[in-house]
Amino acid sequence: MFARALDELHRRSGARLLAQLIRRIGRFDVAEDALQDAFARALATWPAQGTPANPEGWLMRVALNRAIDQLRHERLQLPDGEAVLAALECGVAELDVAGGDAHWPDERLKLIFTCCHPALAPAAQVALSLRTLCGLTTAEIARAFVEPEATTAQKLVRAQRKIAAARIPYAVPGAETLQERLATVLAVIYFVFNEGYAASASPALMRVDLCEEAIRLGDLLAELMPGEPEVLGLQALMAFHHARRATRSSPEGELVTLEAQDRARWDAGAIAAADAVLKRAIAMERPGPYQYQAAIAALHAKAACAEDTDWAQIAVLYRALQVHLDTPVIDLNAAVALAMAGHLEAGLARIDALERGGALARYHLLHAARADLLRRAGRPAEARAAYGRALTLVQNAAERAYLERRLAALPEPHAGAAHP
Numbered sequence: 001m002f003a004r005a006l007d008e009l010h011r012r013s014g015a016r017l018l019a020q021l022i023r024r025i026g027r028f029d030v031a032e033d034a035l036q037d038a039f040a041r042a043l044a045t046w047p048a049q050g051t052p053a054n055p056e057g058w059l060m061r062v063a064l065n066r067a068i069d070q071l072r073h074e075r076l077q078l079p080d081g082e083a084v085l086a087a088l089e090c091g092v093a094e095l096d097v098a099g100g101d102a103h104w105p106d107e108r109l110k111l112i113f114t115c116c117h118p119a120l121a122p123a124a125q126v127a128l129s130l131r132t133l134c135g136l137t138t139a140e141i142a143r144a145f146v147e148p149e150a151t152t153a154q155k156l157v158r159a160q161r162k163i164a165a166a167r168i169p170y171a172v173p174g175a176e177t178l179q180e181r182l183a184t185v186l187a188v189i190y191f192v193f194n195e196g197y198a199a200s201a202s203p204a205l206m207r208v209d210l211c212e213e214a215i216r217l218g219d220l221l222a223e224l225m226p227g228e229p230e231v232l233g234l235q236a237l238m239a240f241h242h243a244r245r246a247t248r249s250s251p252e253g254e255l256v257t258l259e260a261q262d263r264a265r266w267d268a269g270a271i272a273a274a275d276a277v278l279k280r281a282i283a284m285e286r287p288g289p290y291q292y293q294a295a296i297a298a299l300h301a302k303a304a305c306a307e308d309t310d311w312a313q314i315a316v317l318y319r320a321l322q323v324h325l326d327t328p329v330i331d332l333n334a335a336v337a338l339a340m341a342g343h344l345e346a347g348l349a350r351i352d353a354l355e356r357g358g359a360l361a362r363y364h365l366l367h368a369a370r371a372d373l374l375r376r377a378g379r380p381a382e383a384r385a386a387y388g389r390a391l392t393l394v395q396n397a398a399e400r401a402y403l404e405r406r407l408a409a410l411p412e413p414h415a416g417a418a419h420p
Helices: 002-025 028-049 055-077 081-094 108-115 122-133 138-145 149-166 175-197 208-224 229-242 268-283 289-302 311-324 328-340 344-357 364-376 380-393 397-409
Strands: none
Touching: 002 028, 002 055, 002 108, 002 122, 002 208, 028 055, 028 122, 028 149, 108 122, 108 149, 108 175, 108 208, 122 138, 122 149, 122 175, 138 149, 138 175, 175 208, 175 229, 208 229, 229 268, 229 289, 268 289, 289 311, 311 328, 328 344, 328 364, 344 364, 364 380, 364 397, 380 397
């Protein structure tokens, strides 16, 4: 029971606590170790002693004391070690851990901008932000990058060392340098949303908490930079997708595809608000990838039924999007749109070319998309092989169950026919 409650507390508050620790300590590695130790001590002591009145305050005090112990051993190696220790010890003394909920300011937007410093490689900026911002595991981040876990782990270690060595400040930069970090900050927020939208390490399809955290961060960024159309584009994009959250899975937790969802249950108010935000962004006449993706999401969200979806216009928007953002995943989505717009074989040919290119060979959604299009094309044997390949790669339990149902629904091979 306590383990489950602590896991929920970590999901709800872990990123905010970590952001506070990083601000106070100035070291990503020490902050992460200290927070992990605090949760381990909570698991060891709370069952016997009871949950404290202020669990977050208790965790913060324990984590700070753990960090102080570690930094005492290192203070001779740090040019300002004594000052850091004095500030931390003062912070512990000031903590109110006896009662009431902790009311620390949320530091996560500062944390994103710290992680997205131009001194770090772009991929490392995103990986470190995902690790510290929402507590994604190295495996989950590797999935987002479609790369080996060891590669992601190396990025994280190098980024943390670079921040410490270069003394990169923990702060939202001034207006003159905001722009140079904006693209990466937007990418981080959208990565967080996508991990919540299709959670890689969860039995459920979604982690709504991550989706809502990304939306909240997008809203904060829009307040900070109200004249940036791409910020508005991302706001609208996330809102369009999130408006469908109640219909994406059945009461039993089974995945429901877009075309099968009950559109009467979509959040019409959220869709209308997202459409208004998108129109504000378009009126600024500075198109970008998030605006194009939001426009695609709008066409899905505003179609009265699946048959009314304007796939031809979606295919056109994908071609425009590829001018601004030409990645393998975007290419895959563009291929699917082309197929759904009436060019099924051309779409399949593009997916086959993407698979041969290798970048998405281990991306389960490529094989799932290929399987679905082969099914629509009346090629069940090839669809069966593609579903089988997707099942070897998928991690989310709800997605796996959906693929298994699709595979089981295919016609059985004729007796005596060669199995793929």
